[in-house]
Amino acid sequence: MYRSCVVAVRLTVTGLLLRFSALAGASELPALASNQETGPESSRSGEVGIEVGALTFVGTDLHLFYRLADSPWMIGFRYLDYEDDFISIDFDNTDRETQTVTGPFVRYLFEPGRARSWYLAGSMYQVTQKIECGGISDEDRASGLFFGGGLMGRRDSLISYNVGLMLSPGMSLSTDNGQCSSETDGGIDGVLSLMIVFN
Numbered sequence: 679m680y681r682s683c684v685v686a687v688r689l690t691v692t693g694l695l696l697r698f699s700a701l702a703g704a705s706e707l708p709a710l711a712s713n714q715e716t717g718p719e720s721s722r723s724g725e726v727g728i729e730v731g732a733l734t735f736v737g738t739d740l741h742l743f744y745r746l747a748d749s750p751w752m753i754g755f756r757y758l759d760y761e762d763d764f765i766s767i768d769f770d771n772t773d774r775e776t777q778t779v780t781g782p783f784v785r786y787l788f789e790p791g792r793a794r795s796w797y798l799a800g801s802m803y804q805v806t807q808k809i810e811c812g813g814i815s816d817e818d819r820a821s822g823l824f825f826g827g828g829l830m831g832r833r834d835s836l837i838s839y840n841v842g843l844m845l846s847p848g849m850s851l852s853t854d855n856g857q858c859s860s861e862t863d864g865g866i867d868g869v870l871s872l873m874i875v876f877n
Contacts, residue, residue, distance in 0.1 A: 693722035708764060723877075729840055731871040736760045741783070741840075741871065745790075752785040756803060758867070772809040775860055779867060781821075787830070794831040799844060800824065803847050803867065807851040809860050816855035822846040825865055 724746040731739030737760030745752040758779040783801035799825045808817040828842020846865035853860050 680710060693759075715842040720828060724749070725875050726877060727861075727873055727875040729869075729871040729873045730798065731758070731869060732874075733760045735760070739871070741869075743785075747812060748790065750787045750790040751799075752787065754783050756781055756783055756801065756867070762847055763826065773858060773866070774809070776808040776810075778806040778808075779875050783824075796827065796829050797842075798825075798827045801840060801844060801867075805849065805865055807853055807860065807862060809853045809855060809858060811855065811858040814854040814857060816859075817852045818837070818851045820865075822849040823863055824865060830873070837874060840869055840871045840873055842869040843867070844869070 707778075709765035724744060724828040726744050727742075728745055729741035729743070730740070738757060739760070741754050742757075742758045743754030756779060757854050758777070759778045780802035781800060785797045786797040787795040787797045790796040802821065803824055804819065804821045806817065806819045808815060824846045826832055826842060826844030828840060830838060830840045832838045844867040846867075849862070849865035851860075851862040
């Protein structure tokens with residue numbers, strides 16, 4: 679009779695200890711989850727930003743982009759529009775060529791968690807070429823895939839940089855208004871820009 683009481687007391691104490699440890703473990707789980715949710719990385723939903731390119735001095739050179747936090751993928755939209763006096767030897771300022779490039783792009787960062795990362799990029803751009811001389815204009819337009827890559831640096835700060843090059847070997851543009859002409863074989867999109875990250 680005494681032996682069975684001792685066994686019952688031991689079982690009861692063991693059960694209380696198991697219940698106490700289970701409750702203690704359960705109370706620790708929400709604390710760990712809340713600590714992870716309040717961390718610096720998880721509080722960021724991603725980065726949204728804009729790139730202002732070097733061709734802004736002669737036109738408009740912009741990239742708008744978005745990247746999920748900790749993701750190597752970046753998506754965005756390109757808008758480039760610049761004008762050039764393409765026949766400058768005759769000192770006629772009315773001779774102009776305008777290039778416009780628009781379309782979406784995607785980049786894959788090799789080291790998204792570091793301050794500097796090389797990347798590969800692809801895009802589907804529409805390119806419009808327009809010439810004007812002697813008061814007469816002509817225009818040609820083509821769409822094509824561009825592929826390339828580059829280097830982005832210090833993306834963890836407000837202002838970063840991007841240097842890249844994208845090519846479209848199959849793209850061809852031809853304009854001729856009877857007085858002047860311009861032909862482009864292969865598309866080139868060079869990038870030299872400052873990046874402003876908003877969050």
